[in-house]
Structures are given as structure tokens and as C-alpha cells.
Amino acid sequence: MLNNTITIPQTFKVTHEQFQQIAAVNRDLRLERSATGELIVMPPTGSETGNRNLDISGQLRLWNRQTKLGIAFDSSSGFQLLNGADRSPDASWVKLERWQTLTPKQQEGFAPLCPDFVVELRSKSDNMEPLREKMREYMANGASLGWLIDRKNKKVEIYRQSQDVEILDNPSTLSGKDVLPEFVLDLTDVW
Template sequence: MTVITINLNPIIKLTDDQFYQLCRKNPEIKFERNANGELIIMPPTGGETGKYNAGLTADFVIWNRKYKLGEIFDSSTCFKLPNGANRSPDVAWIRKDRWDALTPEQKEKFPPIAPDFVLELMSPSDSLEETQAKMREYMDNQIKLGWLINRKAGQVEIYRQDKPVEILESPQELSGEDALPGFVLDLQIVWE
């Protein structure tokens, strides 16, 4: 399965509320929207990717419950980024003070905030170039730390503000650095 991009802009430019309603009325379809307003239809993940993603998310939830520094979000959460794009990273984390600054209505819909941290776990059908472009978009929107895990290539790309991308070959663990204090991700579940 491949990602499909649809440009409806010559016909209609969806407002944020219209995009939200489109997503609510079509829950079986995962939509994103790029900064140009084009709709991106994402295929569902396969069983293996879903299994790994669930395990990774669980590690973040356990850490967050212990330290209580923010909020963890799964791949179903769509964020309205400052550049206008609506994106759904596989795992996202937002500092508590930043999340608490949002209104209840903003929290309920697609939160208008860039997470502090994002993780993308590539599916076998994902394009590396498109996923790297998504990671660069996250960084352009002031996300502090991003991890792109490419199981097929056995690599992790680490994205940090104002620094070149660091590529690691099959690392056994990743540190949350200053963005995720005290967090260490054991990657053995990913490489098994």
C-alpha cells in the first residue's frame, strides 16, 4: 500500500473544522494534511509494524507515568503544526506545561501544538524519502527531538534542533536526552 496525496485546493480549501469533520466522518481512513493543504491518505499498518509500535508506545507510557513530566500520544493523534500541516506521528510527547496551556476545546480536536518529541516507525511500505521529509517538517516546526526508526535498514535517524541528522546502525538503546529526561528506549524489541 502506498500513501495517496489529493489536492482539493483548486475546488475547496478545507478549514480546520472541515478537516476535523472529514476525519470524524471517515474513521476507517487515516488522514493527514500537509502545509499546502493537500490531503494525505495513509494506509493502515500491518500486524508486525502495529506490534512494534504498540511496544514502543508502552515504554513511553511507563516512563511518563513514573516521571509525570508531560503527555504521551499514540499514532491516532493528529496535531495541527504551526506551518498549517496536520500530522500524526507514531509516538509523540508534549511537556505538561505546554499541554496544560491549551484550552479544553483545543485538546479535544486536533491540538494546535508541535510536540516536543516525535517518533516515526517506518512500515515496509513507507518511503524513506517521504518519511525523512516528514521528520524535517517536524523539526522546522520546533520539535526538540525526533527519532526515525527504519527496521528494514537497521538504522535510527536522530533529529535535533539546529544539528545535522545523526544516523545510528542498529543501536541497542536511545537516550531521551534533554527532551525526555530520564528516558532510555530499549530497541531490542525492534531488532528482534
């Protein structure tokens, strides 16, 4: 019988190449890597959060399929950010012209870019501050728009380049404005 557990020492650091190898042989694990090389094992979300995340990704995919302005991704997609971190937003999107500058090999692996748009959906087990740190990291690495959706408190934190974070209380929709033209996320089923 195989042992499917993984124990990682607190100070364990990995390179991007090692991270790719670990992720390749542990496809059932949700992994990220910080800019300083710390391996982050993320527990799976509950079924309810997974369903809400699918709804967000589905709405983004449907809009993108109609507009063909870029490439949409779900939470299983990894990106190598400019600061060296390997991150997997809950949903994300990259402008088509940026995506097309990548080689097929780069597109197949952890794409070496930060998405233009990212979404993080807070699950019941998530603390807000680590999620806010990820959102700030995305912005520092080139994201144009980010939504941190806090289902627990029915709030959304909106991150934009060179702007203060905007906080919305219980919005029914979110607009992609000029980053995602005409994209409106319906939050009815997310809440």
C-alpha cells in the same frame, strides 16, 4: 450496503476545518493534511509494524506515567502544526507545561502545537524520503527531538534542533537525553 471506499483527486485541497470534519466522520481512516492542504490517506500498517509501534508507544507511556513530565500520545493523535499541517506521528510527547496552556477544547481536538518529541516508524511500504520530510517538518515547527526508526535497514535517524541529523546503525537503545530525562527506548523488540 455502505461503500467504505474513498477516492480523492490528486489536486484535492482541504482547510483545517474541513480536515477535522472529514476525520470526524472517517474515524477508521488514518489521515493527515499537508501544510498546503493536501489530504493524505495513509494505509494501515501491517500487523508486525503495528505491534512494534505499540511497543514504542508503551515504553514512552510507561516512562511518562512514572515521571509525569508531560503527555504521551499514540499514532491516532493529531496535531495542527504552526505551518498549518495536520500530522499524526507514530508516537509523540508534549511537555506538561505546554499542554496545560491549551484550552480543554484544544486538547480534545487536533492540538494546535507541535509535539516536543516525535517518533516515526518506517513500515515495509514506506519510502524514506517522505518520512524524512515529515521529520524536517516537525523540527521546523518546534519539535526538540525526533527519531526516525528504519526497521528495514536497522538504522535510526535522530533529529535535534539546530543540529545535523545523527544516524545510528543497529542501536540497542535510544536515549531521550535532556528532552525526555532518563527515558531509554529499548529497541530489542522493535527490530
